[in-house]
Amino acid sequence: MKKISCFIISLATAGLLFSCSGKKEMREANYQVVPLPAEITTENGTPFTLSKATKIVFPQENEKMQRNAQFLAAYLEISTGIKPEITTTAPQKNAVILALDAVNENPEAYRIEVNENTITITGSSEAGVFYGIQTLRKATPVGENISVMYPQVIINDQPRFGYRGMMLDVARHFEPADFVKKYIDMLALHNINRFHWHLTDDQGWRIEIKKFPKLTEIGAFRKETVIGKNTGKYDGKPHGGFYTQDEISDIVKYAEERYITIIPEIDLPGHMLSALAAYPELGCTGGPYEVAKEWGVFEDVLCPGKEATFEFLEGVLSEVMELFPSKYIHIGGDECPKVRWEKCPDCQRRIKELGLKDDSKHTAEHYLQSYVTARIEKFLNDHGRNIIGWDEILEGELAPNATVMSWRGMEGGILAAQMNHDVIMTPTSYCYFDYYQTQDIENEPLSIGGYVPIEKVYSFEPVPEVLTPEQKKHILGPQANLWTEYIKTPEHVEYMVMPRIAALCEVQWLQPEKKNYEEFLKRLPRLLALYDKLGYHYATHVFDIQAKLMPNFETNALNVELSTIDDAPIYYTLNGEEPTTSSTLYEGSFTIKGDAEIKAVAIRENGKNSKIFHEKVKVSKSTFKPIVLLTQPAPNYAFSGPGMLVDGLFGKSSNYKTGRWMGFQNEDLIAVIDMLEPTGISKAEIRNAVVTGDWVFDASEITIASSNNDSVFTTVKSEKYIDAKMENWSDVVTHTLTFDPVTARYFKVTVKPSIIPAWHPGKGNRAFIFVDEIVLD
Structure with a gap:
């Protein structure tokens, strides 16, 4: 790349030349945008040139198309500095024409035709038309004082899913109305x-809610907010805010103008402490209640035994329906403990009146929540609306017309579709944007945990193959969610959403056979250039080094592959020294057989170097040796398979979703390692990730056994462990078992989960255990 002295090339716009003299530079549009259109057919001929003389033409007496024209003019001005005039009179040439026609039966389909004029x-x-405008907008290069050539092309495009969703939680941390509009603009771009x-x-x-003014007078404000993850310490700062009905009406209109439907969520009957603080008579105990200062699931919920509760809910939802024209109203339904209902005389009277009873599947209290859901659904159905609920509404009896939002995995969505209910897929493992997007969490803003990198989002397939063709029609589409317990500012919201939302929009828009992650990465920088122009705060991990570290059991080594999105040169060291251009230049994959501390950096001419990639490899006698699991890990936590337990790589924190920790719940971890030859062992080391708030506990017992024939094993060492703590905690626990030297070819390692203790909400259940590496020396 040539060095240009009169400007700095930004990372996302590298390769674009800006004029030093102020004279317009000519750029070429690129139709390889995000999301990628279904069909792009290039044509030979003179390109169309955007200039100050260009006009945007819209049909007369069509307010929506006039607004579309205004949007396009504004978008082009942001990208190029040129704002075309809009008109209803088409000139003979140099015009962008917006038109309506039956492109196909999909109402969101569009066609773009570019010729010389x-x-x-x-x-x-x-x-x-609006989505066609978005494609043209993203095809337009970003610069200052530029003209643009649009090569001749025919584009035919339409979305795969009619429901393409994104959620924002403003209950945990309030965001101002102006930012909600900005968020809507972000959605429209994608x-x-x-x-x-x-x-x-x-x-x-x-x-x-005008009928219940205390909801915002009291319920919209909390005294203070917990510091960190329920540490018991608080910041001492009041937090709150709410949207007036006028503000909401304005935001609804703003979204409608961008062809976005807002689906409001009023979570019920749980997650209602803010309402109970305002109207304590709606709870089972009568309070007093307080707007929650910390995060979690709370036992105080609405009392369905009182008729006043339903009068309250119907009053709230009546005003919600007046404000939101959406076909759907989301009523939550998740994480509603039944503890208060079990002891509440009003609830027990209601259960008796309804004839609800425990059965082999659920308690009577579960069926009481089903009654609440069904009653609220009927009220909304009578007013021409339908409900969406989180997949917990499947527990008990599913309301007749409910749409299920499946978040605890795909299973709830599969079950609902098999019951002929509509489904929106939003599983945590792919679609929770409050999860970390990198394993390097020490250098990230505080997050709730988890691990959903952009490539994981892109790999999401929302329609399970297990469904029949008719059942698949019930999958309305996918959605990503952003919960804001640890997200306080608009800038942090943007950082967590972008660019993962770009991967999401291709999942939502493209047919699965059109998806290609490597090609997506090549298209992404042009979208990031637009992020820069719009002043968005976004994560730049895609420009860091991507590493594949794979154990090779034939060579008993770790294969290392490094890459970058733009093929920037990579320099690395294996002794922990900081890499520079004087270090080893990466020229292809290499192998590691002993202890190493890898550090690597991508060095770019524009000075936008990557973060330093850092990984320690610790090799023991069991590392890179063949391993067989005799039990099955939890389905969502098998990750790359048994080899990850002997790859010399360790989890960097107790975040058990990074792919470094293998998880077990319903079975013990039982693994057999083949040392390939008789080997003397006198020590075993097992590490457990512990996050008791997530039902992830320390091991209860670890046993090491040996064998020379892989069939008859003799116990070498066994230890039991007791967690004496009486409150939630998280950490990495290392268990070291030492014993007299034993020489054998095969070693069997058994790690038993704990039974959750009585103080914990999951008491009596089998806990999860997570292990990152089995070290034998």
Whole structure:
């Protein structure tokens, strides 16, 4: 790359030349955008040139198309500095023409035709035209004082899913109305058409309800907020806020103009402490209650034994329906403990009146929640609306017309589709954007935990193969969620969402056979250039070194592959020294057989170097040896398979979702390691990740056994462990077992989970155990 002295090339716009003299530079549009259109057919001929003389033409007396034209003019001005005039009179040339026609039956389909004189965007509806505008916008290069050539092309495109969602929680941390509009603009840029707005929770009530003014007078504010992850320490700062009904009406209109439907969520009957603080008579105990200052699931919930509770809910939802024209109203239904109901005379009377009883599947209290859901659904159905609920609404009897939002995995969605209910897929493992997006969490803002990198989002397939063709039709589409317990500012919201939302939008828009992660990464920098222009705060991990560290059991070594999105040169060391251009240049994969401390950096001419990649490899006698699991890990926590237990790589924290920890719950971890030849061993080391708040506990027992024939094993050492703590905690626990030297070819390692103790909400259940490495020396 040539060095240009009069400007700095930003990372995302590398390769674009800016004028030093102020004279317009000519750039070429690139139709390889995000999301990728279904069909792009390039044509020979003179390109269309965008200039100050270009006009945008829209049909007369069509307010939506006029607004589309205004959007396009504004978008082009942001990207190029040129703001075309909009008109209803088409000139003979140099025009961008917006038109409506039956492109196909999909109302969001569009067609773009570019020739020398015109660009024509034709949509099946005004929404289809809007998505065509987004494609043209993203195809347009970003710069200052530039003209643009658009090569001749025909683009035909339509989305895979009619429901393309993104959620924002404003209950945990309130965000101002202006930022909510900015968030809607972010969704529009990514062709998302549903905004799930989580407006109420234990920590705050954010929507004005005129019939119940105390909801915002009291329920919208908490005295202070817990520091960190329920540490018991608080910041001493009041937090709160709410949206007036006028503000909400304005935001709803703003979204509609961008063809986005807002789906409000009023979570019930649980997650209602903010409402109970305002109206304590709606609880089972009568209070007093307080707007929650910390995070979690709380036992105080609405009392369904009182008729006043339903009068309250119907009053709230009546005003919600007046504000939101959405077909769907989200009623939550998740994480509702039944503890108060079990002892509440009003609830028990209601259970008796309804004839609800325990059975082999659920308790009577579970069926009481089903009654609440069904009653609220009927009320909303009578007003022409339908409900969405989290997959907990499957526990008991599913309301007749309910749509299920499956978040605890895909299983709830599969079950609902098999019951002929509509489903929105939003599993935590792919779609929770409050999870960390890198394993290097020490250098990240505080997050709730988990691990959902951009490549994981991109790999999501929302329609399970196990469903029949008819059942698959019930999968309305995928959605990602952003919960804000640890996300306080608009900038942090943007950072957690982007660029993962770009991967999400391709999952939502493209047919699965069109998806290609490597090609997506090549297209992504042009979108990031637009992020820069719009002033968005986004994560830049895609520009860091991507490493594949794979144990090779044939060579008994670790294979290391390094890469970058832009093929920037990589320099590395294996002794822990900081890498520079004087270090070893990466020229292809290499292997490691002994202890090493890898450090690598991508060095770019523009000075935008990557973060330093850092990984320690610790080799023991068991490392890179063949391993067989005799038990099955939990389905979501098998990751790369048994080899990860002897790859010399360790979890960097107790975050058990990074792919470094293998998880077991319903079975012990039992593994047999083949040392390949008789080997003397006198020590074993097992590490457990512990996050008791997530039902992840320390091991209860570890046993080491040896054999020379892989069939008859003799116990070498066994130790039992007791967790004496009486409160939630998290850490990495290392267990070291020493014993007299034993020489054998095969070693069997058994790690038993704990039974959750009585102080914990999961008492009596079998806990998870997570192990990162089995070290034998």
